[in-house]
Amino acid sequence: MNHRAGLDFVAWIDDVPYDEICLISHQGKANLYLFEDSVFGLCFNLTLKCNSSNCDFVKAFSTSKKFNKLNEINLRIVYGLRLIGRGFSAAVKLSKMAYRSLEERILLAATEVAKKTMATAAQEVKSLKNSKENVTRCGESVDSTWQRSGYSSLNNCVSVLAIDTGKILDVEIMSQYCRT
Numbered sequence: 001m002n003h004r005a006g007l008d009f010v011a012w013i014d015d016v017p018y019d020e021i022c023l024i025s026h027q028g029k030a031n032l033y034l035f036e037d038s039v040f041g042l043c044f045n046l047t048l049k050c051n052s053s054n055c056d057f058v059k060a061f062s063t064s065k066k067f068n069k070l071n072e073i074n075l076r077i078v079y080g081l082r083l084i085g086r087g088f089s090a091a092v093k094l095s096k097m098a099y100r101s102l103e104e105r106i107l108l109a110a111t112e113v114a115k116k117t118m119a120t121a122a123q124e125v126k127s128l129k130n131s132k133e134n135v136t137r138c139g140e141s142v143d144s145t146w147q148r149s150g151y152s153s154l155n156n157c158v159s160v161l162a163i164d165t166g167k168i169l170d171v172e173i174m175s176q177y178c179r180t
Contacts, residue, residue: 031050032048032057033048033049033051034046035048035049037060040071040074040098041071041074041077041091041093041094041098042064042071042073042093043062043064043073044062044063045060045061046060046062046063047059047060047061068105074094074102075106077091077094078091078094078099078102078103078106079106082103088100118168121167121168121169122169124162124167125138125162128165129164138162138163138164139162140160140161140162140169141161142161143158144156144157144158144159145157155173155174155175155177156174156175157172157174158174159171159172
């Protein structure tokens with residue numbers, strides 16, 4: 001068994017009420033054994049079992065919480081690696097397919113949050129200007145950045161900020177890269 005799972009087990013065992021753990025093992029007449037059932041990236045599914053013939057104590061648990069049927073720790077490691085600019089090569093415990101799948105889910109969630117946030121910012125400007133029209137006149141600042149300095153970069157990002165609120169109204173990612 002992997003030694004890292006034991007560390008997570010110690011944290012789990014502290015949260016379990018005393019009466020849920022096998023009493024025979026507490027009396028020193030039997031031992032509890034920890035089995036690693038499966039591994040999904042950085043998450044371990046473990047089973048704690050009493051070896052006494054008089055006891056049917058079995059407790060299965062995971063070392064990570066689930067979020068939409070996904071192990072939270074795997075989502076967090078992919079998100080963290082993306083935040084620090086590292087990619088799949090830094091995620092040694094995840095397959096490339098699993099990494100890309102989690103990356104896609106994070107992208108969908110981030111896109112949804114960004115759209116809602118920008119829509120709320122636009123509504124805030126509209127109410128600040130007391131506008132009933134579809135188009136509201138407001139001061140804005142437009143800024144752009146390239147992935148690399150100079151004109152050799154294939155990727156660009158443009159953002160529009162409302163001067164009145166300082167909030168982002170729109171973001172556009174542009175790329176000259178074509179996957180064929």
